Amino acid sequence: MSETSLRLVWVYPDLLSTYGDQGNALVVERRAQQRHIPVSRIDVRSDQAVPTSGDIYLIGGGEDRPQRLAAERLRRDGGLNRAVANGAIVFSVCAGYQILGTEFVNDLGRPEPGLGILDVRSIRNDGPRHVGDILADVDERLGLPPLTGFENHQGNTVIGPSARPLARLRYGNGNGTGDGTEGAWSDTVFGTYAHGPVMARNPLFADMLLKLALDVHALPPVDEQWYEALRAERIAAATQQPA
Amino acid sequence: MAGNSGPLSPRAKLAVTAGKAAAAVSRAAGRGSGSVIGGKVALKLDPDLLARLATHLDVVLVSATNGKTTTTRLIAEALRASGQVVSNALGANMPAGITSALAGGSEARYGVIEVDEKYLAGVARDVTPKAIALLNLSRDQLDRAAETRMLAERWREGLSGTDAVVVANADDPLVAWAASSCPTVVWVAAGQEWKDDAWSCPSCGGVLQRPGDDWYCGDCGFRRPPPTWALSGDYVVAPDGVAWPIQLQLPGRANKANAATSAAVAAVFGVAPKVALERMYAVQAVAGRYDVVPYQGRDLRLLLAKNPAGWLETFSLIDGPPAPVLLSVNARGADGTDTSWLWDVDYTRLAGHPIFVIGDRKLDLAVRLEVAGLDFRVCADVDEAVRSAPPGRIEVIANYTAFQDLRRAVGN
Numbered sequence: 001m002s003e004t005s006l007r008l009v010w011v012y013p014d015l016l017s018t019y020g021d022q023g024n025a026l027v028v029e030r031r032a033q034q035r036h037i038p039v040s041r042i043d044v045r046s047d048q049a050v051p052t053s054g055d056i057y058l059i060g061g062g063e064d065r066p067q068r069l070a071a072e073r074l075r076r077d078g079g080l081n082r083a084v085a086n087g088a089i090v091f092s093v094c095a096g097y098q099i100l101g102t103e104f105v106n107d108l109g110r111p112e113p114g115l116g117i118l119d120v121r122s123i124r125n126d127g128p129r130h131v132g133d134i135l136a137d138v139d140e141r142l143g144l145p146p147l148t149g150f151e152n153h154q155g156n157t158v159i160g161p162s163a164r165p166l167a168r169l170r171y172g173n174g175n176g177t178g179d180g181t182e183g184a185w186s187d188t189v190f191g192t193y194a195h196g197p198v199m200a201r202n203p204l205f206a207d208m209l210l211k212l213a214l215d216v217h218a219l220p221p222v223d224e225q226w227y228e229a230l231r232a233e234r235i236a237a238a239t240q241q242p243a
Numbered sequence: 244m245a246g247n248s249g250p251l252s253p254r255a256k257l258a259v260t261a262g263k264a265a266a267a268v269s270r271a272a273g274r275g276s277g278s279v280i281g282g283k284v285a286l287k288l289d290p291d292l293l294a295r296l297a298t299h300l301d302v303v304l305v306s307a308t309n310g311k312t313t314t315t316r317l318i319a320e321a322l323r324a325s326g327q328v329v330s331n332a333l334g335a336n337m338p339a340g341i342t343s344a345l346a347g348g349s350e351a352r353y354g355v356i357e358v359d360e361k362y363l364a365g366v367a368r369d370v371t372p373k374a375i376a377l378l379n380l381s382r383d384q385l386d387r388a389a390e391t392r393m394l395a396e397r398w399r400e401g402l403s404g405t406d407a408v409v410v411a412n413a414d415d416p417l418v419a420w421a422a423s424s425c426p427t428v429v430w431v432a433a434g435q436e437w438k439d440d441a442w443s444c445p446s447c448g449g450v451l452q453r454p455g456d457d458w459y460c461g462d463c464g465f466r467r468p469p470p471t472w473a474l475s476g477d478y479v480v481a482p483d484g485v486a487w488p489i490q491l492q493l494p495g496r497a498n499k500a501n502a503a504t505s506a507a508v509a510a511v512f513g514v515a516p517k518v519a520l521e522r523m524y525a526v527q528a529v530a531g532r533y534d535v536v537p538y539q540g541r542d543l544r545l546l547l548a549k550n551p552a553g554w555l556e557t558f559s560l561i562d563g564p565p566a567p568v569l570l571s572v573n574a575r576g577a578d579g580t581d582t583s584w585l586w587d588v589d590y591t592r593l594a595g596h597p598i599f600v601i602g603d604r605k606l607d608l609a610v611r612l613e614v615a616g617l618d619f620r621v622c623a624d625v626d627e628a629v630r631s632a633p634p635g636r637i638e639v640i641a642n643y644t645a646f647q648d649l650r651r652a653v654g655n
């Protein structure tokens with residue numbers, strides 16, 4: 001964190017903001033403000049340089065063509081890679097998650113190099129699109145309650161040796177490879193197929209990013225009433241939908 | 244079927260009759276107007292029926308993500324100045340519903356037809372329209388994975404050789420790109436508040452520059468086409484430079500834009516702006532939208548908003564604070580089951596309004612409003628919300644099936 005405020009960078013909303021991705025930025029911002037943590041949010045368009053001095057970077061979901069354009073521009077820019085090398089925190093969703101990996105299949109059906117920030121590799125599944133509520137138990141090292149989210153994607157992601165699954169599925173397709181995993185993480189870089197947006201249903205993920213950025217172990221409590229009610233409803237919905 | 248008896252073959256006549264019988268059965272069974280079922284039966288018996296039914300009509304097609312039902316109604320009113328009109332006024336906008344509507348219009352001169360975005364190219368091929376109005380394209384029903392740009396591409400390919408006069412919104416880059424392959428385009432500066440589906444150049448993927456009302460791509464040079472018609476505040480400016488006041492009963496900027504486009508379409512058929520606009524003023528509500536309904540001693544204004552662009556336009560037309568606002572959101576099949584779009588809507592625009600929340604997905608909305616820092620109250624149903632609301636007309640904003648639920652609940 002810089003001396004004056006926590007810098008929250010939202011990467012490429014012009015390309016990767018199809019599934020309410022702004023929600024994750026809004027939840028992180030809100031929960032910081034409720035703790036009187038000054039936040040400055042920086043929205044970076046794909047014709048602008050990604051700042052390297054951010055604390056938390058968010059990168060969201062998008063359609064296939066914008067995903068390729070985003071990967072091309074992020075590789076050329078190099079800012080996100082430099083930020084991660086400096087220890088920045090990155091939270092990515094869906095298309096953004098695939099871009100952080102080593103490779104994904106682009107809209108032209110060809111392998112597209114990712115940023116190599118997270119050891120995952122993605123292909124397009126030939127079956128039906130994965131759409132619906134998911135529920136998964138988060139890696140116990142992260143100490144978080146179950147992950148609830150809504151997935152809406154056509155990707156299959158394989159996790160390499162230097163990353164770990166973010167969560168183990170109870171319901172849903174997640175990484176889609178049949179190994180029961182959802183998302184991936186290593187160190188300060190996180191990826192998930194859950195939107196919803198995910199922070200609205202899992203506000204403790206937002207708190208985890210804040211704690212990492214501030215290097216603290218606890219944050220003052222905030223009113224969780226509506227988050228808890230939504231979580232309970234969506235967890236019930238995930239368990240009731242056809243498997 | 245007098246007017247159709249010439250061009251219709253025996254098989255087509257049978258198809259129309261069978262369709263009407265099926266519709267009557269459907270009505271009797273309590274399944275709504277029956278128009279879609281009737282149309283499906285008829286199209287199955289005669290797949291060319293739609294084309295045949297349209298041969299004696301001057302057809303206008305209207306398509307968009309938002310505003311197509313209202314614009315269809317406004318154009319229909321305007322064209323009635325010069326002849327009888329048949330229209331799918333109830334919004335049954337896929338081929339079966341369109342077929343059914345046209346089958347009821349044997350005496351008509353004009354067919355004014357709302358078409359679902361996904362079916363536009365096909366219907367345009369079938370009915371050889373004289374004019375096509377293209378209003379806007381933006382994200383809608385995300386779980387169906389109909390990418391907005393893909394829709395624009397389908398329009399662009401499907402309409403590239405059309406003989407129709409295409410009346411298109413120059414302020415929507417996706418619409419402009421879709422229409423720019425058409426031989427004859429009348430560009431209307433109709434505006435669009437929602438911009439978040441068009442930051443990328445639809446042609447080359449470059450980043451669009453959007454200074455003021457203008458837009459252009461710095462990479463490939465694709466830019467806003469110069470409009471000949473323009474919405475300017477409360478006026479529509481015709482190609483001759485004359486500004487005509489728009490005095491609709493329908494509220495909001497978006498409806499003024501719909502009226503401007505409708506005036507441009509009417510002009511294609513020789514109906515002057517003054518005549519066209521005056522006829523549009525008679526429209527009060529469209530399929531229940533904008534209706535003010537008395538309920539439990541209160542006035543409720545029913546507003547439909549199906550997607551982020553629609554919510555944005557709706558926020559700009561509601562009464563200011565302290566008018567109470569009732570929000571209802573569902574996520575059933577017809578709405579799209581993905582509610583993530585709630586986070587694309589800027590609910591801080593409702594600051595200062597007493598807010599009441601109902602609907603299947605009221606908890607999603609509650610978290611959304613909590614994160615926006617707004618005060619709100621979650622209610623069990625519309626009755627509790629109406630009872631709790633402070634005085635004043637209640638502005639009710641709902642997405643698709645929530646809107647239908649509300650109409651039923653308040654007896655509209």
Ligand SMILES: [Zn+2]
Nearest residue numbers: 444447460463
């Ligand atoms: Zn371009």
